[in-house]
Amino acid sequence: MNKTRVETFGDGIFAIAITLLVLTIAQPGNYAHLERDLAHAWPEFAAYVVSFAIIGIMWLNHHAVFTRLERIDRGLIYLNFLLLMTIAFLPYPTGVFGEALRQGQGTRTAAVFYSATMAVNGYAWAALWLYASVRRRLLSPDFPEEQRPGATIAFTGGAVAYTVAVGIAFVSPYACLAFQGALAVYYALDPLSRRADRAGASADDPE
Amino acid sequence: MNKTRVETFGDGIFAIAITLLVLTIAQPGNYAHLERDLAHAWPEFAAYVVSFAIIGIMWLNHHAVFTRLERIDRGLIYLNFLLLMTIAFLPYPTGVFGEALRQGQGTRTAAVFYSATMAVNGYAWAALWLYASVRRRLLSPDFPEEQRPGATIAFTGGAVAYTVAVGIAFVSPYACLAFQGALAVYYALDPLSRRADRAGASADDPE
Amino acid sequence: MNKTRVETFGDGIFAIAITLLVLTIAQPGNYAHLERDLAHAWPEFAAYVVSFAIIGIMWLNHHAVFTRLERIDRGLIYLNFLLLMTIAFLPYPTGVFGEALRQGQGTRTAAVFYSATMAVNGYAWAALWLYASVRRRLLSPDFPEEQRPGATIAFTGGAVAYTVAVGIAFVSPYACLAFQGALAVYYALDPLSRRADRAGASADDPE
Amino acid sequence: MNKTRVETFGDGIFAIAITLLVLTIAQPGNYAHLERDLAHAWPEFAAYVVSFAIIGIMWLNHHAVFTRLERIDRGLIYLNFLLLMTIAFLPYPTGVFGEALRQGQGTRTAAVFYSATMAVNGYAWAALWLYASVRRRLLSPDFPEEQRPGATIAFTGGAVAYTVAVGIAFVSPYACLAFQGALAVYYALDPLSRRADRAGASADDPE
Numbered sequence: 001m002n003k004t005r006v007e008t009f010g011d012g013i014f015a016i017a018i019t020l021l022v023l024t025i026a027q028p029g030n031y032a033h034l035e036r037d038l039a040h041a042w043p044e045f046a047a048y049v050v051s052f053a054i055i056g057i058m059w060l061n062h063h064a065v066f067t068r069l070e071r072i073d074r075g076l077i078y079l080n081f082l083l084l085m086t087i088a089f090l091p092y093p094t095g096v097f098g099e100a101l102r103q104g105q106g107t108r109t110a111a112v113f114y115s116a117t118m119a120v121n122g123y124a125w126a127a128l129w130l131y132a133s134v135r136r137r138l139l140s141p142d143f144p145e146e147q148r149p150g151a152t153i154a155f156t157g158g159a160v161a162y163t164v165a166v167g168i169a170f171v172s173p174y175a176c177l178a179f180q181g182a183l184a185v186y187y188a189l190d191p192l193s194r195r196a197d198r199a200g201a202s203a204d205d206p207e
Numbered sequence: 208m209n210k211t212r213v214e215t216f217g218d219g220i221f222a223i224a225i226t227l228l229v230l231t232i233a234q235p236g237n238y239a240h241l242e243r244d245l246a247h248a249w250p251e252f253a254a255y256v257v258s259f260a261i262i263g264i265m266w267l268n269h270h271a272v273f274t275r276l277e278r279i280d281r282g283l284i285y286l287n288f289l290l291l292m293t294i295a296f297l298p299y300p301t302g303v304f305g306e307a308l309r310q311g312q313g314t315r316t317a318a319v320f321y322s323a324t325m326a327v328n329g330y331a332w333a334a335l336w337l338y339a340s341v342r343r344r345l346l347s348p349d350f351p352e353e354q355r356p357g358a359t360i361a362f363t364g365g366a367v368a369y370t371v372a373v374g375i376a377f378v379s380p381y382a383c384l385a386f387q388g389a390l391a392v393y394y395a396l397d398p399l400s401r402r403a404d405r406a407g408a409s410a411d412d413p414e
Numbered sequence: 415m416n417k418t419r420v421e422t423f424g425d426g427i428f429a430i431a432i433t434l435l436v437l438t439i440a441q442p443g444n445y446a447h448l449e450r451d452l453a454h455a456w457p458e459f460a461a462y463v464v465s466f467a468i469i470g471i472m473w474l475n476h477h478a479v480f481t482r483l484e485r486i487d488r489g490l491i492y493l494n495f496l497l498l499m500t501i502a503f504l505p506y507p508t509g510v511f512g513e514a515l516r517q518g519q520g521t522r523t524a525a526v527f528y529s530a531t532m533a534v535n536g537y538a539w540a541a542l543w544l545y546a547s548v549r550r551r552l553l554s555p556d557f558p559e560e561q562r563p564g565a566t567i568a569f570t571g572g573a574v575a576y577t578v579a580v581g582i583a584f585v586s587p588y589a590c591l592a593f594q595g596a597l598a599v600y601y602a603l604d605p606l607s608r609r610a611d612r613a614g615a616s617a618d619d620p621e
Numbered sequence: 622m623n624k625t626r627v628e629t630f631g632d633g634i635f636a637i638a639i640t641l642l643v644l645t646i647a648q649p650g651n652y653a654h655l656e657r658d659l660a661h662a663w664p665e666f667a668a669y670v671v672s673f674a675i676i677g678i679m680w681l682n683h684h685a686v687f688t689r690l691e692r693i694d695r696g697l698i699y700l701n702f703l704l705l706m707t708i709a710f711l712p713y714p715t716g717v718f719g720e721a722l723r724q725g726q727g728t729r730t731a732a733v734f735y736s737a738t739m740a741v742n743g744y745a746w747a748a749l750w751l752y753a754s755v756r757r758r759l760l761s762p763d764f765p766e767e768q769r770p771g772a773t774i775a776f777t778g779g780a781v782a783y784t785v786a787v788g789i790a791f792v793s794p795y796a797c798l799a800f801q802g803a804l805a806v807y808y809a810l811d812p813l814s815r816r817a818d819r820a821g822a823s824a825d826d827p828e
Contacts, residue, residue, distance in 0.1 A: 001681065001684060001685075005632075005684065008632070009632055009635070009636055009680065011212075011215070011216055011219070012219065012632070012633065012636035012637075012640075013636050013639065013640050014216070015216055015219035015220050015223060016219075016223055016636060016637055016640040016641075017640050017643075018220065018295060019219075019220050019223040019224050019227060019295045020223075020227075020640060020641075020643070020644070021295070022224075022227070022295055022296055022298050022299050023227070023230065023298075023644065025299055027302070027303075027306075028303060028306075028313075031306065031307050031310045031312035031313040031317075032312050032313065033313075034303070034307060034312070034313025034316040034317060035313070035316040038303075038316065038320060048296070049292070052288075052292050052295070053288075056288045056291075056292075059216065060208060060284070063208060063212065064208075077681070078809070081673075081674075081677045084677075085670070085673050085677075088639060088640045088642070088643055088673070089643055089669070091643050091644075092643050092646055095648070096648075096649060096655070096659075099648075099649075099652065100652050100655060103652045105652035105653050105655070106649075106652040106653065106654075106655025106656070109655040109656040109659065110652075110655060113659060188285070218419075218422070218423055218426070219426065221423070222423055222426035222427050222430060223426075223430055225427065225502060226426075226427050226430040226431050226434060226502045227430075227434075228502070229431075229434070229502055229503055229505050229506050230434070230437065230505075232506055234509065234510075234513075235510060235513075235520075238513065238514050238517045238519035238520040238524075239519050239520065240520075241510070241514060241519070241520025241523040241524060242520070242523040245510075245523065245527060255503070256499070259495075259499050259502070260495075263495045263498075263499075266423065267415065267491070270415060270419065271415075395492070425626075425629070425630055425633070426633065428630070429630055429633035429634050429637060430633070430637055432634065432705075432709060433633075433634050433637040433638050433641060433709045434637075434641075435709070436638075436641070436709055436710055436712050436713050437641070437644065437712075439713055441716065441717075441720075442717060442720075442727075445720065445721050445724045445726035445727040445731075446726050446727065447727075448717070448721060448726070448727025448730040448731060449727070449730040452717075452730065452734060462710070463706070466702075466706050466709070467702075470702045470705075470706075473630065474622065474698070477622060477626065478622075602699070
């Protein structure tokens with residue numbers, strides 16, 4: 001099983017999951033008051049935007065990780081499946097979260113459910129990165145050793161951050177949604193390249 | 208992140224969104240009067256056709272833009288995400304618009320909602336093009352300078368045209384749907400190549 | 415716009431439409447009588463299998479046509495969009511047909527609706543082929559001239575056959591479903607290569 | 622029709638089907654008791670995970686088979702369609718199985734239905750492998766002859782195992798779900814390469 005094929009399969013799942021998100025937005029119930037219905041549905045649109053950003057940015061980081069790999073093995077493929085499963089699952093908690101906020105019922109449960117999904121995703125990222133990078137087992141020789149500690153902090157930090165999000169969900173569902181959005185923006189800056197810049201590394205981007 | 212991969216990911220989203228459109232058509236309510244139900248559903252089919260045409264033609268223009276780029280950067284990737292998000296979102300307002308017209312309720316709201324989505328899309332196109340083309344920052348050297356002003360008019364004009372569509376939506380939802388269809392036909396003629404032809408440019412198609 | 419990209423986009427739509435078909439099967443209404451519900455749903459499964467076969471085989475023939483083309487142009491791209499739109503739409507009439515047969519209501523209307531969709535598809539195939547093959551405008555030089563008449567009969571014959579299916583739908587919905595299945599089997603034999611074999615042509619398969 | 626294109630089409634169907642699985646999980650009915658609703662829905666999540674694992678692992682094995690083929694022919698394409706149809710269909714019995722377990726109604730029927738789908742899938746695998754491998758008709762010369770009997774046992778054994786699963790479904794739906802999960806894990810070890818290892822073959826992986 002070569003690396004390109006695994007990446008292409010993953011890219012397909014990212015693209016499908018991100019496009020399926022739209023199906024999670026509940027249809028308006030009453031067209032006689034459509035304006036009011038759509039206005040009240042804003043949390044569903046907000047959840048849509050946050051999840052779209054999360055999946056898009058994770059796709060970028062997924063690619064960033066895979067370009068740093070020299071080869072893959074069966075263990076990595078299964079960790080990658082676990083990661084992809086949480087991505088493919090995301091439309092479900094997204095729909096539940098948006099709908100709960102719209103109804104104003106079950107919001108705490110929905111926020112915890114959403115954040116727990118993201119936490120599992122964070123642990124899958126951490127496991128994938130550690131599996132590949134410890135003792136540089138699967139890393140490309142082009143990937144500078146001085147970037148490795150920073151990348152490890154960024155990827156394992158994600159698991160911690162999303163676990164914190166579960167805690168925030170218990171306090172305030174809206175704060176939780178905002179925190180998820182903020183995390184997406186944070187990861188939009190690409191842990192790998194950002195850390196590299198900070199370290200003042202020679203930054204030969206392997207691409 | 209290389210250009211081809213970003214294009215392939217975008218192509219996937221275009222293909223999925225265009226195929227998901229069919230799920231926005233409401234199922235017939237009563238099979239005992241199926242003929243009448245299907246006949247009354249014609250606005251849903253019309254909205255389907257218009258949105259299919261819009262996504263198909265935007266896919267063509269998306270490709271036309273990307274072939275004119277020499278390289279991409281992170282800013283372009285995020286503007287591209289914004290563009291893709293409006294495309295991936297389109298099945299939702301399409302379903303709402305078709306259903307509102309079928310029920311004859313909430314049609315104005317639905318038309319405004321649909322047009323507003325397209326207006327955001329138009330602004331994303333304008334932003335993407337300006338980001339890439341101002342001072343030819345990301346443009347390929349093969350792209351003739353004399354085609355640039357025309358292309359800029361076409362892409363920023365889209366934002367204006369779709370904003371106008373929002374105004375038309377307030378007047379008449381059916382006129383708005385027809386206007387959206389007409390815009391799709393207009394863009395079917397490809398802003399880039401059409402302008403090039405008009406300018407009598409040497410028209411070395413970079414493909 | 416090069417040929418490969420248009421084919422890849424089309425392949426994506428074929429793959430998505432064929433996989434979305436499963437969503438057209440109505441969920442069981444009452445799990446207390448699940449066995450009876452599933453048994454009564456057999457027309458939905460039959461419609462699923464027929465549409466799956468149709469899309470799969472059309473994908474094969476779509477590829478067969480494109481390999482015979484030397485180049486494509488804008489007109490072909492739009493005819494191709496029309497063809498893809500009927501493919502992407504097929505899950506809707508499939509669901510309606512299966513559900514009507516299951517309920518035993520509206521079966522004639524549903525059969526006519528399904529067959530009319532396929533007839534439009536047949537006309538799109540005929541238009542695409544004639545557009546590309548008349549005076550060999552877009553055909554590859556490798557495609558033997560003696561195969562052209564046979565292929566033209568096969569592709570325009572499809573439009574006729576599916577129009578006949580509309581007539582059969584008025585007589586018997588079940589006969590119509592069987593006829594659609596039989597047509598799929600017929601086209602499974604590939605008009606291009608079969609005609610070539612019959613003509614005893616040198617049969618240099620361009621692939 | 623070349624091998625790569627058939628594989629790419631199949632990969633698309635695997636990726637779409639695996640991502641559509643999430644749509645089979647029923648939406649919560651009552652957001653006032655969301656916590657209880659989600660907790661009771663655990664069989665839906667379990668069915669989701671098992672089907673995700675099954676499709677993911679079949680994708681790996683599908684690739685493993687295709688890399689062992691030197692060429693494909695029309696018969697193989699149709700057997701491949703049959704295989705892909707059972708994969709694309711899997712979201713339906715997955716949803717029915719999960720929902721039946723959640724409701725505690727119709728569980729036996731749902732388990733039999735799910736297992737019967739997998740049994741058809743198992744027969745399609747066996748047919749595909751035998752069609753390709755008997756007298757090494759389509760096999761690559763790189764594939765060692767001593768691995769062939771083992772692979773044949775593994776692929777035909779799948780048909781037997783999934784038939785046994787139908788029997789288990791009659792006894793206990795939960796045992797059936799666990800057995801399906803265990804089979805997925807078993808096949809995760811890749812019949813082709815595992816048998817090769819056991820045979821102590823020179824194991825020149827053709828990839």
